[in-house]
Amino acid sequence: MLANLYFAWRLLKVKGRAPPVRILSAFYLGEGIKIAMTVVLFLFAIIVLRVDALYTVFTYIATLPVYWLALLIRSPNIRT
Numbered sequence: 869m870l871a872n873l874y875f876a877w878r879l880l881k882v883k884g885r886a887p888p889v890r891i892l893s894a895f896y897l898g899e900g901i902k903i904a905m906t907v908v909l910f911l912f913a914i915i916v917l918r919v920d921a922l923y924t925v926f927t928y929i930a931t932l933p934v935y936w937l938a939l940l941i942r943s944p945n946i947r948t
Contacts, residue, residue, distance in 0.1 A: 871905040874898070 878898030882891050910928075914921045 870909065871902040874905060875902040 875898040878894055878901070879891075882894045910924065913919050913924060
């Protein structure tokens with residue numbers, strides 16, 4: 869969640885009329901830092917908090933499809 873919040877904050881910093889190159893670079897930089905933060909937080913949980921690595925990784929992998937499925941399901945109030 870922290871990594872996604874950072875990513876959203878990074879993208880919202882770019883102004884609406886910014887050049888596409890700047891928006892794209894903010895996207896890639898935000899995504900790269902989000903992935904790095906995820907890895908660091910996993911390592912923190914496994915090393916410092918001493919959680920089981922196998923269960924932690926499997927749980928993370930199991931939640932990814934749920935996240936993407938939630939994005940695919942549209943609310944009836946949202947118009948595209």
